[in-house]
Amino acid sequence: MSTRNTSPTVRPEISGRAAAGGTKERSRHGAARRRGRSERFAPYVLIAPAVLIIVALRLYPLALGVNFSFTGDGDANGTAVGFANYLELLDDPLFQTALGNVGLLVLLLPVAVAIPGLLATFIFLKVPGHRFFRSVYFFPAVLSPVIVGAIFNLMLAFDGPLNEFLGVIGLGPVDWLGDPGVAKFAVVGVQIWATFGMALVVFLAGFATLDASLLDAARVDGASLRQSIWHVIIPSLSQTIQFVFVTTMIGMLTSMFGLLYVMTSGGPEGSTYLPEYYIWIQQGQMNRPALASAASTVLFLIMLVVGLLQISVLRRAGRED
């Protein structure tokens, strides 16, 4: 610019145009730079609300809760008590029952995975009515545990339809929700009834990625259905199976509250307690937030350990194939 101005030989109109072009360019440049600066922060602006909410209402409470669990309740509110809450938990028969029931759930887990897996296999093989079966099986999975629990309160009542049916085929009535030895199996049964459709749909999505020619080859080689499942389907679906194991376990440990709340309230005789119900009672009814936080931390550790264990066990099983 300056050279042009000092040179009198340059034709003015051109110089004028050039100068005008120059300012336009400069301003465009400035706008781009300004835009560039606001654009550089754009990703952070877009993600900030989500990050703030997740940090403030999920990660921070997690740390806060672990911290709570080492403090006292009531008069000792806020003072450090070391592991006292954890020791009290281990001494509490209700919490022991809750942990025992977690063990029961872990033992029943293979059943809760195998049933939808087998049903998905049959649906994949297009048994008559497979579309209908798929739609019907999946439906309870979208119902609230509250609704499922309320419905089964009616179904499992002492004078309800299930006992009526058992009476017809000559079996005595069972006190499904009133007998401490039976109630926990009744509740787990209802949980499986309500959620096997979820796992079924996940299995079917896995089957959709399965290489059909492998199955055809197995059939041509004269493999039985059992051999095909064992040597073709299970190895090919190992990732799906792993996913179903982990999500079913998480579901059993964290989504049975509604069922327990509506069907048994933890009873009879505390026999259907699970950690999540124990946390709720200690926090909501007994006003023991620190003790509840300790139970929360234990539940978190259980889920972490069970999840990691399953993944490593299934990985090893996958490698051996």
Place this chain on the structure above:
Amino acid sequence: MRRVAKWVVAVPMAILALATIYPLIFTANVAMKTRREYVLDRFSLTDTLHWDNIAAAWNSVGMARYFANSLLVVGTSVFLLLWLGSMAGFALSRLPFRGSKALFIGCLAALFIPFQVIMVPLSRVMADTGLIDTYPGLVLAYVAQFLPFTVFLMTSYYRSVPREIVDAARIDGNTVYGVYRRIMVPIGRPALLSVGILDALFCWNDVLIALLMMPSADHRTLMVGVTSLRGQYTDNIPTFASGVLIAAVPVLLVYLFLQRQIADGVTAGSTKG
């Protein structure tokens, strides 16, 4: 499998289907009976439909109020979830910036924190900020609970959008926000629908968060309302069943029309994970 074998397997599967449907039919049938009919015979199909049970549950028990509460809370929560989730998903998938990977992993980690583990400290945070027992408080609790899932699914969906589309829109002079509004939102519609339905189901079906965040009776959501029916109507099963039916029908309708989208959302994590 041979044809005969398939038919043999179909029989127990049909029985299982019946066992899956029967409890729902039984409940609907009971809801249509008078108390007298119910006491005399619970099982036979009712010959006359008694809608008065439904009306009674809707009006006098307060299901109408609970229903409205649920609609308000779930609607607001899902809107916020989709809005914040799609913005974050766009940034994480298609905008290079420092810390993007760390934030995505943090979001995944938050996905594995169950509500039970943070419910005690969260209710204290809500109490300290005066949000407990308010609609914004419950909405925030739902948004926080389901946001990691929403961000995760939106991020993986937007990863399948070709980078060229974003670049072309930028060259056309769109700002990043313009690309979000004009390209990413319309293009993300299938995923927003799928995730939105799932979020709506999660919020609609929840009872634990609502119980904890909304202690007072007139703030009850529909599911909390159903749990309160149990104590009140132990001697009037048809009214109880009617309340359950009112709570179940919206979900049934959503299921009938959008089953495919629900299944897509449920399985989205399994094939990519």
